[in-house]
Amino acid sequence: MGLLSILRKLRSSPEKELRLLLLGLDNAGKTTILKMLAAEDINHITPTAGFNIKSVIADGFKLNVWDIGGQRKIRPYWKNYFENTDILIYVVDSADKKRLEETGIELYELLGDEKLQAIPLLVYANKQDLPNSLPASDLAQALGLPTIKDRAWQIQSCVAIQGTGVKEGMEWACKTIKKK
């Protein structure tokens, strides 16, 4: 997409700004996904001590993506960033089976929060390139996603370091918003 067409698109729908919240345990790959979306170098990513915020243009939307660090000591601050969220994106390291339960518990905390009520949920089953990773369908079962009735949800397998699957997830997100 050329610069001009982006500008034109922006002008045609100036107030289409969306707020995306990127959460998940530490080391899940959130920052990598964010950088991939912004087409930035992913070689010097360090654990996020706080948050990163980037605005990217996609599908006629300006997406403000908030990536909040997943370390245990930062998780209590997640709630400060719930307000006005349009899409909740939850990133899971599919190969980290040891912390499957932990990531499930954190996700259910989020789904129970009033401020995130009925907000569409996108789960990235990341790191599918790793040999012993859980396929997206298994992960959906393990996280109990099929029981979710109060919101739209989707699970998308991806390999953030290669960029595969990231775009598909975003497309689902934009589509879901348009329907609303």
Place this chain on the structure above:
Amino acid sequence: MSSFKREKKEEEDGGGNPFQNIEKTTVLQEARTFNETPVNPRKCTHILTKILYLLNQGEQFGSTEATEAFFAMTKLFQSKDVILRRMVYLGIKELSSIADDVIIVTSSLTKDMTGKEDLYRAAAIRALCSITDSTMLQAIERYMKQAIVDRNPAVSSAALVSSLHMTKIAGDVVKRWVNEAQEAVNSDNIMVQYHALGVLYHIRKSDRLAVTKLVAKLTRMSLKSPYAVCMLIRITAKLLEEEGDSGSSNNHLFEFIDSCLRHKSEMVTYEAAHAIVNLKRTSSRELAPAISILQLFCSSPKPTLRFAAVRTLNQVAISHPAAVTACNIDLENLISDSNRSIATLAITTLLKTGGESSVERLMKQISMFVSEISDEFKVVVVQAIRALALKFPRKHSVLMNFLSAMLREEGGFDYKASIADTIITIIEDNPDAKETGLAHLCEFIEDCEHTSLAVRILHLLGKEGPRTKQPSRYIRFIYNRVLLEDPRFRAGAVSAMAQFGATCPDLLENIQVLLTRCQMDPDDEVRDRATYYSNILSRQDKSLYNNYIIEPMKISISALERSLQEYIQGDTEESFDIKSIPVVSPLAAEEIQTTAQKTDGMLSSTGPSKPVQASREENYIKELSNVPELQQLGPLFKSSDVVELTESETEFVVRCIKHSYTKHLVLQFNCTNTLSDLLLENVRVQVDPSEGYNIVKEIPCPKLPYNETGTSYIILQFPNDLSQSVGTFGAVLKFIAKDCDPTTGIPDTDEGYGDEYILEDLEVTPSDQIQRVSKVNWTAAWDEATEANNYSMMNIVFSLSSVSTLEEAIKNVVQYLGLQAAEHSDKVPEGKTVHTLLLAGVFRGGADILAQAKLVLSDTVTMELTVKATEESVAELIVFAIE
């Protein structure tokens, strides 16, 4: 005209200030806008400005509301508006100390500080350092190092100044940045060079050798920044002052400062002149060129230079009068300077150095404009008068008149207090001035709005009035205060009157009448005091007068409160023993003074130091209350000075504080581990006490990592035989050592090995067991002790072979015995070879001690020491201990 009037009125209403009527709750409400998407930069910048304005006006933010505003503010990071972003940095800095959880912005700030946008970088560094604590500093260390040597001067300066602030929380980490700071000193930018020198010096300042090397190196290369040169001059001067005459590099150092007198920057020449003039060692020959510079500045067209010069001359007028006299003509010219501050300083300088004959003329000059200058400079005038009065006692009436005229004028508390202080000093110093001085003070309290000052003067009248020729004339002034509204005045007046009753038998009857009237007072305190004094005075018992009116025991009020509380909680069968309450030693007051005055002289980034409120014991009591084993020992009686048990720069640093209780001695050992590759466990000091002592308990310090200070205690029982309580203890530091990784501090193995380290011996002296007591009328107490039958007396004559002056002898005796000198008897009039030192104190357990030392100076000093104490063994101990 009318429009002008309106404008003026608006100005008075604060119409010029758009933030005049803003309110915290409304602004915080508005701050919710920060959460909205998209961000409106203009609107948000405006709201942030309001928040900053409120914070700067001193508005208090609670931590919850501050935290909420803070998190809302973090949302603004999504905007790329430069102005807004920079406001956010300021907001982070301001809120960092009030809000919780500020570390959430760490990664955003780290990104901005290393990013491409130069406008962000310096400010992001400052904000980042304000939210960083010592544990997080490691994570950003790499970026800080890079920033210090950054090509952009704003970034480099920001990193350097932030480093300086960080030394307060993580000195060791900042120390590792020394190479980068070193590189930055070579910068072409004047601010970067200056800030880099600041950091370098701060890192090295506790290591004299390193400072010497730094100075040697920098004085040889020529620094480009005049600010840096000024700083180097200060460092050099400090080094010179510390080394005294012994330092070998002295000449080189002095030559450097001297050469700066010829620097092309005025700032530098002034700094050099200022340094030379203030150096104690400067000879008059070396002084001359510096004085010439100041003289030159005195006639500069720039008021700042004139001010700086005359202020410096003023400060050194006493120490270098001859040098200052050389500038007399210039100073005379400055008397009529249109800048009143300069004029004041000029006149007071002339006053300090002038002869007796010029006093009247100069005082007249001052009185012409004293009403026009600010209080701060009026205080300078008052100080000059104080110096004059001490120098020319015969001029006291001129000066007193002047002071009393000043007292009558309008002025703030500090100003009035300095006048009253000066009058009090003059009274104490010059018996001839006493009556006039007291008369002026009496007049002053007739119409004085400063309660604390008036109460102080009432107290002085009570102390001094009874000993004047005609005590009765003061009573009227004092009694007049009883008719005033403020109960604090009335209470002070009642106490002052009681002093007259106790000291002057012929006034007693009148005083009793007045006190009876005061017993009807509506205020509890006033009535209580009146009843108390009236009762004691009716007993006609001299010793009661002495102990309860003239010279009551000064006990620690907070300790009394605590003990009384404990007492009512326990069983109250036994009567309360007031002797168990620690007395307030007069030394504490002096300690407060010295701590308040001590400044580094270099980088005053900490702000004015707060005066120490509590006594030394009070401070320790807080610390000791954390140790349960110490709680059964009763109240703390005395804490010693800190004793170093190790040489400086050894592997372990051990300092000891001796705490005396009624029957126990507690040794507190503060141990520091300076080895980064060792973890110490079960750290304790083993002492080998002198005969008669019993070790009751040892409390080791469980764990002592690198660079931390831990505390271990030993509780001992004092010997029953008092004469054994003075002695020398051997001491050994014992511990289990574990090798560990220097960077993480984690031990390599669980196995440790026992090791020990010999410490210096520890002395227990009489002074550890004695509190000083200040006696205003020592002689009366001594006479009374002679009459009373509960005092034992001991006497001894011996020679102090190790000292050669009376001053030295006095200092040693006072220090060793821990008694307080009374009636200024620790000051020896010049040229005297015979002197009597009067001492007083109280022993642990409550025995009163009075001592008199007659000193005779021949080749050595011979001393006859007479001790009276309410316990024989205490008197014995003191006499034998001093031998």
